[in-house]
Amino acid sequence: MNVLDPALLNRCIHCGICLATCPTYDLTQHERHSPRGRLNLMKSVLHGEIKPTRAFAEEMYDCLGCLACETSCPAGIEYGQLLETSRSLSEEHGSLDSPLRCLLRRIFLREVFTRPRLLRFLGRLVRVAQLLRLSDLLTASGIPLLLPASFRAALQLSPPISPLFSDRLIRPLEKPARTTRRVALLTGCVQDLIYAEINRDTADLLLAAGCEVVTPPVQPCCGSLHAHQGDLTTSRELARRLIRLFPPADFDAIISNAGGCGSHLRQFSHLLALDPEFSDSAILWDSKIRDIHEFLFEISWSPPSSLTSMKKIRGTIHESCHLYHGQKIRTAPQELLRQLPDYEWSVLPESTWCCGSAGIYNLTHPATAEALLRRKINHLRTSGASIVATANPGCLLQLQTGARKQGLQVECVHPVTLLARACRSASSSSFSAHETIAS
Ligand code: SF4
Ligand code: SF4
Incomplete structure (x- = not known):
C-alpha cells in the first residue's frame, strides 16, 4: 500500500512561483494542470476528501513528470516522489482500468521490460521488420488511420534498432593501460536497443579516464519506466536485481549515461527504505551512482584539445x-x-x-x-x-x-x-x- 507523505505535501506554501515553469499549465492556463493544482488534488486524496478517481488519475498522468516545478519551488517540494505515489495509488484503485490498458501494462511492464533477453529478442524482430520496410507497407495500407493516436505516434517514433546491442560492443570487463578506478557501466534497456553505440562511447571515455569498466552483458531495466507508470512493486524488484548484479561496495562509481534512468537510479534508498534486506545497500548504491558527465567532471578528466577542423x-x-x-x-x-x-x-x-x-x-x-x-x-x-x-x-x-x-x-x-x-x-x-x- 502506497501512502502520500503529509510532510512532503505540506511543504507547498501555495505561492504559485512554479506555475510559470510548468509546460502543461503554460499550454492550458488551468490551475488544475499546474503543480500547485495537482498538489492540492493530492492533499484532498490524502485527507479523504476525494477518492483517487478517474479524473484524479488522468490529472496525474497529464503531468509530464518533467520536474521543472522542483527546480523553481522555493519551498523545496519533492514533487517527483509525490507524483509517483499518486500514480501508484491510482493504479491500486484501478482508476483508469480497461481490458486493453490492463493487458498492455501486463505485457510491457511485467513481461517485456522485466526480461532483458526477451526485450532484445523483440528488438531483433523489429529490426528485421525495419530492414524489410514493413512499416512503409503498413502506412501505405492506411491501417494506421484506423488505430488510436498512441499507436500512430509509436509508429512515427519507431527508431532504427541498433545492428548490435551493448553485449556485442562491450566486453564484460575492460581495462585501461593503467587503472585508477573501478566502475560499473549501466547499459539501460531502450538505450541498449537503439543507441548501443552511446554505451560503447561511454565505455571508451571511462577507459580513457583510467577506469576499469565492468559491464555485465545482460542487465535488468532500472525500473524508472515502472515507477513513472505507477508500478512501484515491479520497480522495487528491479532495483533489488540491479543491486544484486552490481554490489555497490565493489565499485568506486556506478555510471549511467541516460538522464531519465539516472534520476530514478538515485532514488533506490527511498524506494527500498522499508526493505530490511536491501535498505542499507540501497543507501550505499545511491552514494555510488554517477551520471557520466558528472563523473568525468568530478575526476577532472578533459578531452583532447587538438583542433581537427579549420572551421568551428x-x-x-x-x-x-x-x-x-x-x-x-x-x-x-x-x-x-x-x-x-x-x-x-x-x-x-x-x-x-x-x-x-x-x-x-x-x-x-x-x-x-x-x-x-x-x-x-x-x-x-x-x-x-x-x-x-x-x-x-x-x-x-x-x-x-x-x-x-x-x-x-x-x-x-x-x-x-x-x-x-x-x-x-x-x-x-x-x-x-x-x-x-x-x-
Ligand atoms: S512553488 Fe512550490 S511552494 Fe510554491 S506553489 Fe509551487 S510547489 Fe507550492
Ligand atoms: S512535473 Fe512538469 S508538467 Fe508536472 S507539474 Fe511539474 S512542471 Fe508541471
Whole structure:
C-alpha cells in the first residue's frame, strides 16, 4: 500500500512561483494542470476528501513528470516522489482500468521490460521488420488511420534498432593501460536497443579516464519506466536485481549515461527504505551512482584539445529534464562540451523546457507532446546550429523525430559521442578504438 507523505505535501506554501515553469499549465492556463493544482488534488486524496478517481488519475498522468516545478519551488517540494505515489495509488484503485490498458501494462511492464533477453529478442524482430520496410507497407495500407493516436505516434517514433546491442560492443570487463578506478557501466534497456553505440562511447571515455569498466552483458531495466507508470512493486524488484548484479561496495562509481534512468537510479534508498534486506545497500548504491558527465567532471578528466577542423561547428545544448531538474546536473555536460575545440556552443533558448518525450508521454499524450516538440524545434531552427547535444535517449529520439518531420537538417547527438569522437581523432595513447566482440 502506497501512502502520500503529509510532510512532503505540506511543504507547498501555495505561492504559485512554479506555475510559470510548468509546460502543461503554460499550454492550458488551468490551475488544475499546474503543480500547485495537482498538489492540492493530492492533499484532498490524502485527507479523504476525494477518492483517487478517474479524473484524479488522468490529472496525474497529464503531468509530464518533467520536474521543472522542483527546480523553481522555493519551498523545496519533492514533487517527483509525490507524483509517483499518486500514480501508484491510482493504479491500486484501478482508476483508469480497461481490458486493453490492463493487458498492455501486463505485457510491457511485467513481461517485456522485466526480461532483458526477451526485450532484445523483440528488438531483433523489429529490426528485421525495419530492414524489410514493413512499416512503409503498413502506412501505405492506411491501417494506421484506423488505430488510436498512441499507436500512430509509436509508429512515427519507431527508431532504427541498433545492428548490435551493448553485449556485442562491450566486453564484460575492460581495462585501461593503467587503472585508477573501478566502475560499473549501466547499459539501460531502450538505450541498449537503439543507441548501443552511446554505451560503447561511454565505455571508451571511462577507459580513457583510467577506469576499469565492468559491464555485465545482460542487465535488468532500472525500473524508472515502472515507477513513472505507477508500478512501484515491479520497480522495487528491479532495483533489488540491479543491486544484486552490481554490489555497490565493489565499485568506486556506478555510471549511467541516460538522464531519465539516472534520476530514478538515485532514488533506490527511498524506494527500498522499508526493505530490511536491501535498505542499507540501497543507501550505499545511491552514494555510488554517477551520471557520466558528472563523473568525468568530478575526476577532472578533459578531452583532447587538438583542433581537427579549420572551421568551428555551431552546436547547441538541450538539457534533459531528468538530468537538469531531476539530478541537478547543470554545468558538467556544458563544461565538457566547451572543451572541444572544434565546436562553438550555445545553450538552446528554453533549454530546460520539456521536449515532450517524458518517458512514454509522447505515446500516451501525443497532442501535448507534439505541441512541446514544435516549440523545441522552432528554437532549434532559429539557433542556426547544425548539431544539438542532449544526454537522454528519450530526448534524442524526440528531437530526431521532430527534426525529420519538420525538415530541419540538424544532427542530434549525446555529448559522450562527441567526446569519444574527439578522443578517437586525437588517437591519444590512452585511448584505443574498440573492436566488435566476436560471437
Ligand atoms: S512553488 Fe512550490 S511552494 Fe510554491 S506553489 Fe509551487 S510547489 Fe507550492
Ligand atoms: S512535473 Fe512538469 S508538467 Fe508536472 S507539474 Fe511539474 S512542471 Fe508541471
